Amino acid sequence: MDAITALTERVSVPKLREPGPSAEQWRVLLGAALRAADHGQLRPWRFLTVEGDARADLGKLYCESVLKDTPDLPETFQQKLINMPLRAPALLLVVACCQAHSKVPEVEQVVSAGAAAQNVVNAAFALGLGAMWRTGDMAYNTHVLKGLGLEEGEKLIGYVYLGTPAATKSLPPMPSVEEICQSWSGQ
Numbered sequence: 001m002d003a004i005t006a007l008t009e010r011v012s013v014p015k016l017r018e019p020g021p022s023a024e025q026w027r028v029l030l031g032a033a034l035r036a037a038d039h040g041q042l043r044p045w046r047f048l049t050v051e052g053d054a055r056a057d058l059g060k061l062y063c064e065s066v067l068k069d070t071p072d073l074p075e076t077f078q079q080k081l082i083n084m085p086l087r088a089p090a091l092l093l094v095v096a097c098c099q100a101h102s103k104v105p106e107v108e109q110v111v112s113a114g115a116a117a118q119n120v121v122n123a124a125f126a127l128g129l130g131a132m133w134r135t136g137d138m139a140y141n142t143h144v145l146k147g148l149g150l151e152e153g154e155k156l157i158g159y160v161y162l163g164t165p166a167a168t169k170s171l172p173p174m175p176s177v178e179e180i181c182q183s184w185s186g187q
């Protein structure tokens with residue numbers, strides 16, 4: 001698939017099945033992440049892969065985290081949390097590692113991590129893989145972030161679910177380019 005087609009026709013794929021990315025495909029996905037725009041070349045991101053049995057451990061971490069605040073959480077909700085990471089054969093966690101910098105404010109570093117995540121979903125589409133960028137409470141829960149080994153100040157930008165598309169998805173309705181872009185012709 002050519003690059004422009006991937007960029008203009010990419011869709012997220014919520015229903016994913018085995019197999020997940022091959023070793024070669026992981027290299028391409030992470031290579032794409034590394035090409036995110038990066039002011040000052042701070043490399044304000046890092047990544048964690050979660051595959052196989054580690055997904056179940058992540059689900060247990062989710063459940064444990066919610067039980068800390070809600071000890072009487074009904075069994076069905078517990079199971080839902082445990083099963084969350086099993087929605088795809090592989091997950092890529094995108095972490096923003098911001099540092100104090102005189103010329104590059106934190107927001108630019110977070111945006112760079114977001115660009116890395118977007119490069120991953122674009123590259124996945126170009127490879128014929130399915131991908132879905134998700135966050136939700138489990139991306140912000142401090143117990144989960146600690147369990148994942150995030151350091152103070154690091155932010156989880158998202159869980160990119162990856163696998164083989166289990167169903168095709170068509171492009172959603174989109175605004176016209178005229179709606180989203182106007183020419184500014186001076187004051």
Ligand SMILES: Cc1cc2nc3c(=O)[nH]c(=O)nc-3n(C[C@H](O)[C@H](O)[C@H](O)COP(=O)(O)O)c2cc1C
Nearest residue numbers: 010011012013132133134135136157158169171172
């Ligand atoms: C930062 C971020 C977090 C997101 N979190 C979720 C999420 O938790 N659940 C969800 O269904 N979609 C989430 N999305 C949206 C999907 O990734 C996807 O973009 C959306 O379903 C639209 O589909 P499309 O990418 O095919 O247009 C998130 C997107 C971004 C950028």
